[in-house]
Amino acid sequence: MPQSSNSKDTLIRNARLIDGTGAPWFEADLRISGSRIAAIGVSLPAEEADIIDARGCYLAPGFIDAHCHDDLICLREPDRPEKVLQGVTTLVVGNCCFSLYPATAGSAEMLRLHFSGLAGETRTDEVFDSFDGYRLALEGPGVALNLVSLVGHAAIRLAVLGYDRRAASSEEIAAMQALLAQQLAQGAAGLSLGLVYPPSAFADTNELCALAETVRAHGKLLTAHIRSYEAGLLNSIDEFIAILRASGAAGLLSHLQSAGKPNWGAIPKALDRLEAARAEGIDISFDMYPYPAGFLHAAIVASGGARRRHRCATRAAARSGPARGAARAGGGGRSRSACRAVQDRADRLAQCAHLRHRQSRAEAARGQVDGRCRARARHLAVRSHGSLHRGGPGSDRHHHVPAR
Numbered sequence: 182m183p184q185s186s187n188s189k190d191t192l193i194r195n196a197r198l199i200d201g202t203g204a205p206w207f208e209a210d211l212r213i214s215g216s217r218i219a220a221i222g223v224s225l226p227a228e229e230a231d232i233i234d235a236r237g238c239y240l241a242p243g244f245i246d247a248h249c250h251d252d253l254i255c256l257r258e259p260d261r262p263e264k265v266l267q268g269v270t271t272l273v274v275g276n277c278c279f280s281l282y283p284a285t286a287g288s289a290e291m292l293r294l295h296f297s298g299l300a301g302e303t304r305t306d307e308v309f310d311s312f313d314g315y316r317l318a319l320e321g322p323g324v325a326l327n328l329v330s331l332v333g334h335a336a337i338r339l340a341v342l343g344y345d346r347r348a349a350s351s352e353e354i355a356a357m358q359a360l361l362a363q364q365l366a367q368g369a370a371g372l373s374l375g376l377v378y379p380p381s382a383f384a385d386t387n388e389l390c391a392l393a394e395t396v397r398a399h400g401k402l403l404t405a406h407i408r409s410y411e412a413g414l415l416n417s418i419d420e421f422i423a424i425l426r427a428s429g430a431a432g433l434l435s436h437l438q439s440a441g442k443p444n445w446g447a448i449p450k451a452l453d454r455l456e457a458a459r460a461e462g463i464d465i466s467f468d469m470y471p472y473p474a475g476f477l478h479a480a481i482v483a484s485g486g487a488r489r490r491h492r493c494a495t496r497a498a499a500r501s502g503p504a505r506g507a508a509r510a511g512g513g514g515r516s517r518s519a520c521r522a523v524q525d526r527a528d529r530l531a532q533c534a535h536l537r538h539r540q541s542r543a544e545a546a547r548g549q550v551d552g553r554c555r556a557r558a559r560h561l562a563v564r565s566h567g568s569l570h571r572g573g574p575g576s577d578r579h580h581h582v583p584a585r
């Protein structure tokens with residue numbers, strides 16, 4: 182809370198205080214002095230303080246929105262009242278392989294189109310060469326919330342391979358590691374994978390393990406939108422666990438869910454895997470969204486206009502990225518087949534999005550998630566929060582854009 186050092190204290194009276202430890206709420210007063218909590222107790226003295234009567238209201242530490250895609254809107258609308266009014270004080274952005282940095286001269290246009298597919302038309306001056314560039318752009322107008330930024334795998338891969346649908350060579354992996362290391366050193370909180378989204382989806386486990394090792398070397402976090410949340414859910418979790426086991430990196434599985442009617446009921450098995458991995462000593466956690474709805478890039482891709490945009494992105498990749506030489510060497514056929522590959526992928530994703538949408542509506546109607554799953558999910562999610570928090574806001578290992 183921004184206050185000058187000589188401003189009056191604030192005393193919040195009779196609040197239902199939730200202290201963030203997991204304990205039940207209790208009624209108490211809370212005194213704020215400067216930007217600090219000076220005292221908590223019953224019937225605190227009121228001298229020299231502005232008094233707020235909070236009887237019947239809850240008072241809690243700010244909430245962390247651990248998974249959002251607010252990278253762009255924070256640049257454009259830094260006040261973010263819709264988050265502040267829900268009690269959110271920290272955002273984690275850069276999820277699912279989507280970040281607005283790092284871009285090279287050759288990849289900037291591809292990255293702009295890539296992010297546009299997620300969050301709407303993104304301008305050329307809204308993609309950045311590095312974390313530092315993004316941070317400076319945010320700090321210009323200031324942001325009302327604390328921001329934790331992950332670097333997106335897509336940006337890293339576009340910078341080195343463009344939209345090439347193939348395994349990276351050892352030289353290309355080294356180049357991606359160097360670019361990633363630069364972002365992490367500047368303050369990015371970790372690396373996010375989006376293994377259904379081209380070009381993140383084109384990475385093999387070898388590449389992912391190497392990048393995870395870079396994440397571990399910097400003591401940061403690897404998050405993953407895994408390869409499948411449908412029939413391939415459990416295999417996809419196994420792949421992510423194997424990457425964490427091999428690299429020693431701390432990992433967070435993004436938005437755990439089991440989508441598609443034939444796959445309903447897989448969450449207990451998923452939780453078994455996560456708990457077994459933790460028992461083995463792997464630092465894995467997860468987040469999940471607490472509402473029966475979803476959003477997928479493919480919902481946009483499915484529209485004709487976006488399909489054209491995706492084709493353009495692929496062609497731009499073939500024209501202007503590091504893939505340029507290879508595309509020329511391979512002639513137009515290579516470019517066309519790359520276009521088809523992305524298009525096929527988009528069609529499959531659109532189908533998944535459609536199924537997920539139908540499933541979500543059905544689940545909402547039938548209350549599919551049973552109490553036992555919820556309890557286990559809460560248990561693990563609390564640990565997830567702890568894991569993220571250790572490496573997230575307030576940590577001196579990560580750059581922390583201060584609240585305004």
Ligand SMILES: [Zn+2]
Binds near residue numbers: 276277406
């Ligand atoms: Zn995702």
